[in-house]
Amino acid sequence: MGWTMRLGGALAAAMMLPVAAMAQEPLRIGVPTALTGTYADLGSQVKRAIAFAAAEANAAGGIDGHKVEVEYLDTEAKPDLARRQAEKLALQGNKVLIGAIASGEALAIAPLLARWDALYIATTNKSDKITAEACVPRMFRVNRPDSSDAATMAPWLKGRSEETWAVMAADIAWGRDVAASFGKAAAAQGKKVVLENFSALGTNDFATYIQKIKDSGAKGVWVALAGRDAVNFAMQAKQAGLLDSATVAGVSFVTDNTVASIGDAAKGVAGIINYSSTLDNPANKAFVAAWEKAYPGTTPTNFEGETYIAMQVLFQAVKAAGSVKAADIAKALPGRTYATILGDQQMRREDNQLVGPNFFGVVEVFDGKLRPVVKMSVPAETATVAPSPACKIAG
Amino acid sequence: MIIHILNGFVYGGLLYLVAIGLVLIFGIRQVVNFAHGSLFMLGAYVGYAATAIAGFWAGVVAATLVLAILGLLLDRAVFRPLQDQDPIVTLLVTFGLLLVIEDLVRTVWGKDTLTIAMPDLLSGTLRIAGEDFPVYRLFVILVAAGMGAGLTLWLKRSRIGLYVRAFASDPLTTGTQGVDTERVSAAVVALGAGFAGLAGIIAGPLLALSPAMGGSILIESFIVVVVGGFGSFSGAFVAALVIGQLQNLGIVFIPSFSTMIPFLLMMLILLWRPLGLTGRAA
Structure with missing residues (x-):
């Protein structure tokens, strides 16, 4: 009886091993973005926000114990290069892709996501096609479309x-x-x-x-x-x-x-x-304060704010999925409501679009510095128009 | 229409200042200098740094001098040692230099776009053909025209200009006549790099500074050099003006095809006169 107990215990331990190992598996994020070229400035903002969110998550012990690891590759905002770089990142195991700049890049990546067993989260890509005729189950968008x-x-x-x-x-x-x-x-x-x-x-x-x-x-x-x-x-x-x-x-x-x-x-x-560091809500204020501590003398830009929202959504989806595998995260992402620096926003099932507010403003001096200041807020239900019938991923 | 033509001269003038450096370096060292666009970009950043300390005109002097000195160093450390190598080796080395200079600028000044303020003296507008035209743009045309005239005079009237022309057409004979060809080459490469630096700072108040800013202007400058005829000083001048005008008028009349026009022109010239508008067989 003693040896069977021990064998049973050993077997149980062996069966538990993959579970334990999975718990340690890092969340591997691939960022195919413009690090050079006309949009290098935007790419560097995306990179800064992802690095900030990853460091913040890792400092808190990771996402449910999963360390966040990020790899970046330069796309020069060119669709062909973005497809090649995204493929390289995915084949290296960074199957959670995020942060290309031009819409053409997202549109080039989208058809191949299923083949790579990857997912893609758009943070600056605005073309309506992404959540309409070009929509695919593995592509999500957190930023505001055209x-x-x-x-x-x-x-x-x-x-x-x-x-x-x-x-x-x-x-x-x-x-x-x-x-x-x-x-x-x-x-x-x-x-x-x-x-x-x-x-x-x-x-x-x-x-x-x-x-x-x-x-x-x-x-x-x-x-x-x-x-x-x-x-x-x-x-x-x-x-x-x-x-x-x-x-x-x-x-x-x-x-x-x-x-x-x-x-x-x-x-x-x-x-x-689309996002302003001047927005007055507790989550945004906490984000801006942490950002100013990490990058003294700066406040998060619109693209940095939008990319940070993508990371917030991703981390919550990982927790909901209980997994860092792209397939599990892609399944968990739609339909949920996420706490973000722009308030609670839902990832709409019909087209994988995060439903959020939008803003109109003017450049003026705020806190002694010239910056875009919000003058008009449009609530989420008006700002995010109804899903396109051309997208048929739901159901 | 007059304003469109003036704008064509502005961009053509900038192209000329970059392209003439390529022509000078190719004429003397037979090097297709891929790093030339990054010299233009570095000139803009050096000018930006000097402008921040001592004003725009100090920026002009600093960008031109620093790049000319860099040209001397490049000639000594790269072009001269590689002059007997396969041209493809030198071409690859200059491509490597381009990447090094871009990374260096990214490290020092970052990736964010920067701007250079226009000098107060040139910041107004002039009324031309019923339209306001920026004085600074007229200044760019004058600088390009002045540099073109100065270079032509230097090449035609000065002793060293004579050596340069002789060296460009027959380096061996020029060397046997007692001309110190290495010194001539070094001076010409320095001059070419200095022109790139000058173009960079002059472009500064018009164009946003970014480490990638040399890329597109280099491609257009290569087209100028090919259309004008490799190694031809006057050809580069004519080609820069023609391309500047065609590109601008293309935006006015056939906007969908305007970016193709310089490439189409290059193709046609290569088919019609493979050595360029003013090129001559060796």
């Missing part, structure tokens, strides 16, 4: 007196999406888009585009440029007098880093603000 920005911009546009508008957008999926949604919103308000400019990613000189806007007679300009393109355009528009002669507003244009780069020229520029 349709949300359009829904937030529409009430602002309604109150504007400018009747003629020009669009200045990056010639990528996101820029085209923004131009289309702005055109629809303008038409609905009886306003006219008299010019659409699409510039190549990494454009150095916007002078000709700016002159075309001036020649068009547009009284307002809606801008969908990010990173270095946004800074180049803003600087040159100021020099050519466009910022003074027309109303210039935009999406991803009024960001903390753009404002920091162009300085006083940004004062008064309005636009969509």
